[in-house]
Amino acid sequence: ETGVTQTPRHLVMGMTNKKSLKCEQHLGHNAMYWYKQSAKKPLELMFVYNFKEQTENNSVPSRFSPECPNSSHLFLHLHTLQPEDSALYLCASSQESLSVDTQYFGPGTRLTVL
Amino acid sequence: AQKVTQAQTEISVVEKEDVTLDCVYETRDTTYYLFWYKQPPSGELVFLIRRNSFDEQNEISGRYSWNFQKSTSSFNFTITASQVVDSAVYFCALSEAPYDKVIFGPGTSLSVIP
Numbered sequence: 001e002t003g004v005t006q007t008p009r010h011l012v013m014g015m016t017n018k019k020s021l022k023c024e025q026h027l028g029h030n031a032m033y034w035y036k037q038s039a040k041k042p043l044e045l046m047f048v049y050n051f052k053e054q055t056e057n058n059s060v061p062s063r064f065s066p067e068c069p070n071s072s073h074l075f076l077h078l079h080t081l082q083p084e085d086s087a088l089y090l091c092a093s094s095q096e097s098l099s100v101d102t103q104y105f106g107p108g109t110r111l112t113v114l
Numbered sequence: 115a116q117k118v119t120q121a122q123t124e125i126s127v128v129e130k131e132d133v134t135l136d137c138v139y140e141t142r143d144t145t146y147y148l149f150w151y152k153q154p155p156s157g158e159l160v161f162l163i164r165r166n167s168f169d170e171q172n173e174i175s176g177r178y179s180w181n182f183q184k185s186t187s188s189f190n191f192t193i194t195a196s197q198v199v200d201s202a203v204y205f206c207a208l209s210e211a212p213y214d215k216v217i218f219g220p221g222t223s224l225s226v227i228p
Contacts, residue, residue, distance in 0.1 A: 042219060048215075088157060105151075105161075
């Protein structure tokens with residue numbers, strides 16, 4: 001099993017839909033992250049979870065709702081998104097967030113909002 | 115102000131040519147960490163290197179080498195004898211105290227033409 005997996009890899013949804021992105025890490029890490037990668041823009045950190053506790057919410061709109069039931073799983077629940085939310089959503093994990101640990105990334109979910 | 119600048123948006127080289135990707139960073143911290151990541155077309159960011167601010171020794175790993183110069187706040191990445199498989203977007207990144215975030219540059223898209 002590869003280190004960080006994400007499902008689905010591609011998702012198309014309407015603005016009124018509710019969907020969830022899933023991330024799973026098999027590296028024994030304690031910190032997990034959601035990033036948004038839009039075209040022509042740097043990666044934007046959205047959320048950080050350290051030992052299942054959210055330690056960072058980088059001014060993300062409430063239509064994005066993260067959930068971290070355990071250190072291995074991270075979800076991003078999506079509700080009433082806008083077309084400008086279309087992007088590649090990347091999950092990452094590291095040993096823990098409050099030290100300089102290398103982050104390992106999943107392949108991403110390519111989200112298109114119609 | 116952008117903390118991590120990658121001035122080269124896109125670079126194209128012919129296979130076997132050497133290519134250098136520039137990275138300039140901005141920080142007031144004395145202790146910080148720099149990273150390079152590779153993002154192939156598949157989307158997953160692949161960790162390449164992490165360097166702390168106290169270690170200015172250049173590093174070589176196979177065809178990859180990194181030139182860290184604190185005097186110019188640069189952390190450049192050179193690929194020697196480029197190959198088609200090197201085609202990807204390369205991101206330079208910075209982590210400052212308390213090291214719970216990694217700030218990514220905008221990326222340089224490298225195309226290696228056979």
